[in-house]
Amino acid sequence: MPIPIPAEIGRANQHDVRIRWNDGHESVYLACDLRLACPCATCVEEMTGRKIVNPLSVPANVHPLGISLVGRYAIQIQWSDGHSTGIYTFENLRRLCPCPQCRPAGKAGS
Amino acid sequence: MSPAVTEAVVLQALQKVRDPDLGRDIVSLGFVKDLQVRGANVAFTIELTTPACPVRDKMKEEARQQVATLPGVKQVEVTMTSQVRAMASQRLLPGVKNIVPVASGKGGVGKSTVSANLALALARTGAKVGLMDADVYGPSIPTIMGIREAPRQVGNKILPVEQYGVKVISMGFFIQEDQAVIWRGPMLAKMIEQFLGGVEWGDLDYLVVDLPPGTGDVQLSLCQQIPLTGAVVVSTPQDVAIKVAQKAIMMFQKLNCPVLGMIENMSYYVCPHCAQREEIFSSGGAQRAAERLKIPYLGAIPLATAMRSSSDNGRPIVLSEPDSPLAEAFMRVAENMAAQISIRNMQGQLIQDIQITF
Numbered sequence A: 001m002p003i004p005i006p007a008e009i010g011r012a013n014q015h016d017v018r019i020r021w022n023d024g025h026e027s028v029y030l031a032c033d034l035r036l037a038c039p040c041a042t043c044v045e046e047m048t049g050r051k052i053v054n055p056l057s058v059p060a061n062v063h064p065l066g067i068s069l070v071g072r073y074a075i076q077i078q079w080s081d082g083h084s085t086g087i088y089t090f091e092n093l094r095r096l097c098p099c100p101q102c103r104p105a106g107k108a109g110s
Numbered sequence B: 001m002s003p004a005v006t007e008a009v010v011l012q013a014l015q016k017v018r019d020p021d022l023g024r025d026i027v028s029l030g031f032v033k034d035l036q037v038r039g040a041n042v043a044f045t046i047e048l049t050t051p052a053c054p055v056r057d058k059m060k061e062e063a064r065q066q067v068a069t070l071p072g073v074k075q076v077e078v079t080m081t082s083q084v085r086a087m088a089s090q091r092l093l094p095g096v097k098n099i100v101p102v103a104s105g106k107g108g109v110g111k112s113t114v115s116a117n118l119a120l121a122l123a124r125t126g127a128k129v130g131l132m133d134a135d136v137y138g139p140s141i142p143t144i145m146g147i148r149e150a151p152r153q154v155g156n157k158i159l160p161v162e163q164y165g166v167k168v169i170s171m172g173f174f175i176q177e178d179q180a181v182i183w184r185g186p187m188l189a190k191m192i193e194q195f196l197g198g199v200e201w202g203d204l205d206y207l208v209v210d211l212p213p214g215t216g217d218v219q220l221s222l223c224q225q226i227p228l229t230g231a232v233v234v235s236t237p238q239d240v241a242i243k244v245a246q247k248a249i250m251m252f253q254k255l256n257c258p259v260l261g262m263i264e265n266m267s268y269y270v271c272p273h274c275a276q277r278e279e280i281f282s283s284g285g286a287q288r289a290a291e292r293l294k295i296p297y298l299g300a301i302p303l304a305t306a307m308r309s310s311s312d313n314g315r316p317i318v319l320s321e322p323d324s325p326l327a328e329a330f331m332r333v334a335e336n337m338a339a340q341i342s343i344r345n346m347q348g349q350l351i352q353d354i355q356i357t358f
Ligand SMILES: Nc1ncnc2c1ncn2[C@@H]1O[C@H](COP(=O)(O)OP(=O)(O)O)[C@@H](O)[C@H]1O
Pocket: B104, B106, B107, B108, B109, B110, B111, B112, B113, B114, B140, B213, B265, B266, B267, B301, B302, B303, B304, B305, B307, B308, B309, B311, B312
């Protein structure tokens, strides 16, 4: 089961991120949700996986200033609030896709 | 009268020379530089993707011959250089072109010994090399590399200790032995951040990272925080060792981080008296496992007491016995690893299939 890889990573609008995947799927991530999903060890407790970033500490208008590839398995996002340590693997990003197909009603993501 | 020699004719001839690792000709790969044609004299440079290229001499000779046999050519001068390609740009360590973690399923398989010797082998080819000892449980690189001094601090940056031509940073510089087990969570995260952001590595072609043994959360979060080019997995030939090594491989695949290949350590035994090779464990197990898992096999390192004593004395074998079969084995593994890195990075450059338009 090959993991889907982005074909294109770009803007959905001024703030939000759109990923077009190589299997044809399209994901649009709200910038703020993506920032709060940062997997880095200062945002997520490593042993338990518990989120430790305080949502109130992140400005509501947070948005990416830049996105760069990490190897061929992930991206790194430079956020407008100065944070940039998270490495978002493609696998993780795909899992985070908020579209109705990936997240049927009632099964909203954590 | 011979026809005039032109650049186009020379390039056409050079198109017959292929890079066996990258599977393309050296002209379309952009390796041919500074082509000069002066009457019957031709000079050019071939720029490889690593100084640790195993077929460097063969390629040089092949290129020379292709051009020398062109009508009208009297003299050919070929210069070989290299420019290590970087993995897709990453901001965390901007001067570091490639970050290669060395992992193992469990401790004691020789991961640290292999990491140190690989770093030295790469440096011996002329590459700029760093060695990061990220083993929070048992940092042993300072001992193996014979480092007694502490790193210097300049402003808010830590300078790696330069030893035998390799830049070294170790967890052992910052922690006491009895502290090692309690590294977890935010503390570990902070430490890694310091390790990554706080160290002035300068420009490096390869940064070899000695990971903690095993495939638990610590390894996972380390790998999630470091932008990796691809990982190397060390195993001994025994069945159980290979089974746990497979777990490490699965961890990297889960991270979608490429596995550059598998190394078999303590493979066969070289008798110190007659240099004969004897199989003590059934060797080749790692190779078969690599084939089954469809990952490259980078080579075998023999079991030899000299390996242990050289590490205990702080002068790894590649340095202390550079002409020994042991050092040779490390040179071959380093070359194979460098080739795998070049393949990954060139593929990434040639097939730009991830477009970032942000
Ligand atoms: N090929 C080898 N032949 C003999 N001894 C070896 C070999 N590789 C490693 N050793 C020895 O085995 C022990 C464990 O090696 P080490 O590199 O510390 O393993 P790890 O980092 O995987 O725990 C050390 O004493 C080392 O000197």
